[in-house]
Amino acid sequence: MKLVVLGLSLSSAWGNGHATTWRALLGAFAARGHDVLFLERDVPWYAANRDLPQPSFCRFALYRDLDGLADWKREIAGADAVIVGSYVPDGVAVGRLVQRMAEGVTAFYDIDTPVTLAKLARGDHEYVSPALIPGYDLYLSFTGGPTLSLLERRYGARAARVLYCSVDAAAYQPMRRATRWDLSYLGTWSADRQPVLERLLIEPARRAPGLRFVVAGAQYPAGIEWPANVERIEHVPPTGHPAFYAASRFTLNVTRADMVRAGWSPSVRLFEAASCGTPVISDIWPGLSSLFVPDREILLARTAEEVLAALDDPGGERRRRIATAARRRVLRAHTAAHRAAALEAHLRTAMTRRRDRAAMEEMRL
Known part of the structure; x- marks a missing residue:
């Protein structure tokens, strides 16, 4: 063709x-x-x-x-x-x-x-x-x-x-990297995502100064007040995504408002992170459960408290279990x-x- x-x-x-x-x-x-x-x-x-x-x-x-x-x-x-x-x-x-x-x-x-x-x-x-x-x-x-x-x-x-x-499953694979962040977010700034990012990453960072966070992406306004434990990276090229996810204990998915209302609109972040073996904490929208099973292949959060509860995994058993199940789902249906x-x-x-x-x-x- x-x-x-x-x-x-x-x-x-x-x-x-x-x-x-x-x-x-x-x-x-x-x-x-x-x-x-x-x-x-x-x-x-x-x-x-x-x-x-x-x-x-x-x-x-x-x-x-x-x-x-x-x-x-x-x-x-x-x-x-x-x-x-x-x-x-x-x-x-x-x-x-x-x-x-x-x-x-x-x-x-x-x-x-x-x-x-x-x-x-x-x-x-x-x-x-x-x-x-x-x-x-x-x-x-x-x-x-x-x-x-x-x-x-x-x-x-x-x-x-x-x-x-x-996701290109050959390019996005698990890597051995030292954990650099407890929670990461990779995405370009958008006005309708920012309030959710505030609620699900910036507020948890304020409440847990002992944890490490990162927001990577372009076009964020200069006036945003980032807590001291939130690192900012202006841009991560696609070739650097697997290493970025590998250095993240968990990663966050935040969805644009129009896509939340419509539902059934997965971000590529979901598939890329899961393919890399990094568990995802996501906001909630219709159709998400048809792509990943909540609490088995993905964690869902509405509030800062729920994000911090998800991060509270001292032995890492839940993290490994969800990461394994999510990667298996991606390789079966989302490559x-x-x-x-x-x-x-x-x-x-x-x-x-x-x-x-x-x-x-x-x-x-």
């Missing part, structure tokens, strides 16, 4: 969660024997922070602007499938161009589905619009559950299918190889539907 992808970024994981998702998915997809071309808008903030400028698993190219995409018209037209990702700059115009040029299946991969739906409800069409959605043969969604039927019923998506993020197989199946089904529609139209003529 020849696949062309226009995504937010593959070359830089700085300040975004898209790059690691694309890398894991497309690396596994290429390993199934497919040819992949990734086209990325050349923007200065990623240009200054490219940690994968030349991926080995696909062809990669930068384009300057919408006019620059004309250089790739032949590849877009000749592909078996073309995927446009969420948050692509000028995404509506890019989507129109793809739907006009492509002769194969067209798909939209929404790595931000609940955020997208909230934006659409406000009339914000930054990267996709209600008029554009029915033009895609396939709507791949980061979010599962009831959101899939909503996309089809309210927005006319032809086929909304869940495609959760995943990039699982998602690549699902993507292939979704695309082939969409190809069949497209051929059937074309045949019916010919019959009517």
